[in-house]
Amino acid sequence: MRTLDQMRKEAAGDLETIDGAEVSADVQELLDELENTRKNDPEAKIIVGTDPDDQITFVFWASSEMQSDFKSFPEVLSIDNTYNTNKVKMPLTGFLCQDKFGHGKVAAWTLLRDEKKTTLHDAFLTFVETYASVKDKIRTVFVDKDMNEIMRLKEVLPDADVVVCRFHSGEIFKRQIDKKFDKDENKRVKGREVTKKMLSTECEEEYTKLYEELKTVASDPFMKYFDDNWHNSKLVWKGHERLQLVTFGVTTTNNNESLHGKLKPLLNKRRSLGNCFAKLRLYQQNDVNRSRMREFNNFAKVPYVCKNTDPTIRDIVSVCTPFVSNLIRQEYSSSLKMDALPGPYNVDIDKCTCAFYRSRGFPCCHMFFSRRLKGKQCFNR
Numbered sequence: 001m002r003t004l005d006q007m008r009k010e011a012a013g014d015l016e017t018i019d020g021a022e023v024s025a026d027v028q029e030l031l032d033e034l035e036n037t038r039k040n041d042p043e044a045k046i047i048v049g050t051d052p053d054d055q056i057t058f059v060f061w062a063s064s065e066m067q068s069d070f071k072s073f074p075e076v077l078s079i080d081n082t083y084n085t086n087k088v089k090m091p092l093t094g095f096l097c098q099d100k101f102g103h104g105k106v107a108a109w110t111l112l113r114d115e116k117k118t119t120l121h122d123a124f125l126t127f128v129e130t131y132a133s134v135k136d137k138i139r140t141v142f143v144d145k146d147m148n149e150i151m152r153l154k155e156v157l158p159d160a161d162v163v164v165c166r167f168h169s170g171e172i173f174k175r176q177i178d179k180k181f182d183k184d185e186n187k188r189v190k191g192r193e194v195t196k197k198m199l200s201t202e203c204e205e206e207y208t209k210l211y212e213e214l215k216t217v218a219s220d221p222f223m224k225y226f227d228d229n230w231h232n233s234k235l236v237w238k239g240h241e242r243l244q245l246v247t248f249g250v251t252t253t254n255n256n257e258s259l260h261g262k263l264k265p266l267l268n269k270r271r272s273l274g275n276c277f278a279k280l281r282l283y284q285q286n287d288v289n290r291s292r293m294r295e296f297n298n299f300a301k302v303p304y305v306c307k308n309t310d311p312t313i314r315d316i317v318s319v320c321t322p323f324v325s326n327l328i329r330q331e332y333s334s335s336l337k338m339d340a341l342p343g344p345y346n347v348d349i350d351k352c353t354c355a356f357y358r359s360r361g362f363p364c365c366h367m368f369f370s371r372r373l374k375g376k377q378c379f380n381r
């Protein structure tokens with residue numbers, strides 16, 4: 001792996017000695033783009049990975065804004081690849097976090113030469129090294145079900161939970177049902193229904209019941225596939241397992257998908273690498289502008305709730321973004337309707353074992369209820 005500086009020096013050396021013949025125009029254009037990027041943003045982290053034959057294996061870019069965003073919200077990361085963004089067919093990987101407005105924010109972009117073990121490992125390692133200061137705060141990583149990707153992530157982030165995106169899991173189930181179920185449409189419909197419910201279970205018992213139901217309609221080949229790859233695997237994909245983790249309500253890599261949708265008009269398979277990178281920069285600049293506008297609106301607009309006389313609601317609304325405030329107010333409102341704490345939760349005024357608190361870290365209805373019961377201030381600014 002070499003820094004951009006080293007690459008530039010070597011490219012320049014080549015230009016002097018062999019008149020640039022071995023520095024392809026495409027790579028040179030990319031290097032120029034990277035150089036421009038760094039000039040405009042000296043704090044940007046730009047790394048070009050190379051193999052022993054000095055071929056580029058990946059290009060990693062985290063602008064200063066991306067670094068600032070991810071360092072503020074490192075807990076939940078989602079990773080996804082998109083294709084056909086350049087003529088040399090390098091897949092583009094987006095690393096995303098979620099900001100306080102509930103929007104997906106890019107933490108880094110990587111162009112990969114291929115999706116082989118070492119390439120993925122090196123690219124993921126570069127991400128983790130870039131964010132070494134917050135590495136231990138990365139709790140959950142969402143991916144689609146690419147085992148190679150999952151294994152490489154586990155190598156560089158052994159303490160984080162890797163969760164398979166709910167949407168991608170559902171799509172895989174549908175495809176496998178079409179492939180492996182008997183040709184009885186009623187059974188297939190039931191199979192799709194049951195596997196879909198499995199992705200949103202709230203407890204182990206609910207899952208077990210659905211699993212038994214699946215066995216009554218699924219073919220033997222499907223059950224074998226399902227047991228080997230899902231039921232008995234260590235992957236986190238069942239609804240109730242996901243509820244145990246810090247996710248901030250994220251269940252899919254849809255933030256990435258939506259981002260790829262926005263990039264589609266800018267990128268296509270005819271783009272040179274340099275041009276592909278230039279378009280990414282353009283997208284990022286627009287995104288920075290949109291974020292600044294959101295920050296400004298959040299600062300300039302004084303939020304309030306119509307006809308509200310409750311000081312706790314006023315406090316929640318005044319210190320949280322609309323996205324966070326909506327979540328917390330729903331919990332607070334539920335707490336007002338409670339007569340007693342439900343049995344299964346171990347609640348204190350500052351923590352709770354329920355899924356809402358565990359997955360988001362915001363005060364839940366149980367905490368609000370017990371604070372009121374103990375005469376404590378409901379919401380601490």
Ligand SMILES: [Zn+2]
Pocket residue numbers: 345347352353354355356357364365366367
């Ligand atoms: Zn709770």
